[in-house]
Amino acid sequence: MAICVGLQALFEGSTEDPNVPGLGLIKGKLDRFDDTNKAVPHIGWNSANSSSKSLYGLRPESKYYYVHSYKYPYVNGELESQGWTVATGSYGEETFVGAVAKGNILATQFHPEKSGVAGLKLIKSFLTGEGEKTLGQEVTGPAPTGGLTRRVIACLDVRTNDQGDLVVTKGDQYDVREKGEDRNVRNLGKPVEMAKKYYEQGADEVTFLNITSFRDCPLADLPMLEILRRTSETVFVPLTIGGGIRDTVDTDGTKVSALEIATMYFKSGADKVSIGSDAVLAAEEYYSGGHKLWGNTAIEQISKAYGNQAVVVSVDPKRVYVPKLDATRHNTIRTRFLGPKGEEYCWYACTIKGGRETRDMDVVELAQAVEAMGAGELLLNCIDCDGTNSGFDLELISQVKAAVRIPVIASSGAGNPAHFEEVFRETTTDAALGAGMFHRGEYTVQQSKTISPRQD
Secondary structure, three states, rough: EEEEEEHOOOOOEEEOOOOOOOOOOOOEEEEEEEOOOOOOOOEEOOOOOOEEEEOOOOOOOOOOOEEEEEEEEHHHOOOOOOOOOOEEEEOEEEEEEEEEEOOOOOEEEEEEHHHHHHHHHHHHHHHHHHHHHHHHOEOOOOOOOOOOOOOOEEEEEEEEEOOOOEEEEEEEOOOOOOOOOOOOOOOOOOHHHHHHHHHOOOOOEEEEEOOOOOOOOOHHHHHHHHHHHHHOOOOOOOOOEOOOOEEEEEEOEEEEOOOHHHHHHOOOOOOEEEHHHHHHHHHHHHHHHOOOOOOOOOHHHHHHHHHHHHHHEOOOEEEEEOOOOOOOOOOEEEOOOOOOOOOOOEEEEEEEEEOOEEEEEEHHHHHHHHHOOOEEEEOOOOOOOOOOOOOOHHHHHHHHHHHHOOOEEOOOOOOOOHEEEEEEEOOOOOOOEEEEHHOOOOOOOOHHHHHHOEOO
């Protein structure tokens, strides 16, 4: 069985690196998705349609998790003439090979181990041999559901509380402490249990944001590593981990690179790592150095080793109001949310250190810099909307989506399922993230998916 790049390796090669040959078991070479009118990498839940032929239990009405920038374009009858049974996916106007099988060989472009129940059924069909027995037989079933869906992601902010327990919390404009005299850290539940609950509710992904530094803890014993290991035992959708992905020094004085820390997270079950403040500092160096890439940033190192789809940059911007459009060098928009002095214009300043420090860089500058460095996705927060339950900042999301060609995740402000419907209707965001509304039990993930337009 071959998964993702495993399928790609069966072909003769790829434009990703023409100097590295594939195994050549299947004739043809892969090329990159066209990003003219869509985000690349192709990330999310999409179909694997096998026409009327049985292919290890793939169902046309099911969705499977893909994450890739390169694909083999599907040509009707081409691979079939070589004896392969083929399932296809579509992204925009492009149709690509989603899975192939011949005899006891099964290769998928998607990740069955991250595709929930549908993916587990496919793995079982392969391991038991049942899929091989029926391979290629005529089958009937529902019509294919087609194309990429837009993801609903559950996010868990994790930190130690005042009693030393690792808990899920939620901030109000990044303040995670209660408003009363005690000012205790909000304790909304246990991370592993809550991640499993959201998976069972239908979350397309689960994101852990580690907002505790654990400075006195050896890196190999980081509590988040154990959380990832335990979560991976029961949660079969992609896991993202953010916080602490930077060059550091271990408690014994050993220097540890961001790449090594990311590797520990990946080996413990993470599929993606999220980089925050360090991305802003790296972007500042990128511009001060004349847009030159040196290959020494965490984004560059991790994306080179694991692919850009493994690197998410988490952005924490906030509005800065100005009296007119040309009052600043920054990328400015006209906003319907007037400033304290009635200002009609604003730009979004990037912050670091959990929103405590504002930098002289706007969100468009940051987004374009990290895209150039190799980031594969943006997690777009908004300090002004965080914890308000008033909906996503549609103006911010639209501005960033227009500036980059990588996927964008809308975050901050979701208070009810209608906010997901709104952001998917009014913007072209690739995914939307919720936290507090799920943690408090006011709504389930499935409710947010049901009301949201799911089809691109």
